[in-house]
Amino acid sequence: MPCKIMPDWQALARTLEEFRRSGKTIVFTNGCFDLLHVGHVRYLTAARSQGDVLVLGLNSDASVRAIKGEKRPVVPQEERAEVVAGLACVDFVTLFDAPDPLALIQTLKPDVLVKGADWAEDRIIGADVVKAGGGRVARIDVVPGASTTGIIERIVGRYAPDPGHSS
Template sequence: MRAREKVIPLKVAAEKCRNLRDQGLRVVFTNGCFDLLHIGHLRYLEEARALGDYLVVAVNSDASVRCIKGPHRPVVDEKARSELVAGLHCVDCVVLFDAPDPLAVIQTLNPHVLVKGADWPVDRIVGADWVMRRGGSVVRIPVLKGYSTSGLIEKILGQVSSSSTRF
């Protein structure tokens, strides 16, 4: 299967999740911008996938990223970001979402496990209370120190501004 074939509409993902739950399999959900994919993203998603049988990743649309991160983001467009995330071995499917937060996606997919980075306190994780009320769990995965998209952007800009070499 090609990575781009794992980027599917929410309605299709919801049906897939229903079928998996009916089979007694655990659905894991996480979301993020995934702009400038890096090793921190990979390790986070591998840990998330290890928590169940099927990992759904919701990727913020370009408009959603701009709303959250500001007018100069994302660096990579939504189509490319979604396909790159889908290409990771640990990701079973990707859905794009256009809202400022993924609550509607979480409610539609009804995952067993909701995953976010440990930099998020549980009381600030969108959808945590909803998942837990339905018997699911919320897992916070430690963030790999030294790896963040913002940090990469700052490093690149710093190297470009301090260098007379052209790329």
């Protein structure tokens, strides 16, 4: 497992505290990142630009199923973690099982909380926690038309068996 992937939240919090003591700004974002696409890469690159160290809270398989339904995720959590950890803009990845990352945000105490601009600030989980600690919330524009659901629909549309065709 790459050292960027830190399943132990307490160990990650201690590591982040060392960065913070050296004057670094800790940025946090979260998501499922099921089938990595250009929208994800642009979003994570923009999130990283909000500070010095980017931590990605990755929804576990159970969490993704609770949010997206029984057919998701397409890619298992260990593989999703490895893929996003491979991005230069991502410094650390940790998994969480809950439908939202509130407990993780409370543990890590980031300086900047990043979510997509499709989320109203007053609906961003953990925004109050980060602001109470003197941090800020940044909302990043989403890439129109870039979505995992869209990719899945295109694949199914192109490769599903044609009922009018016999093999």
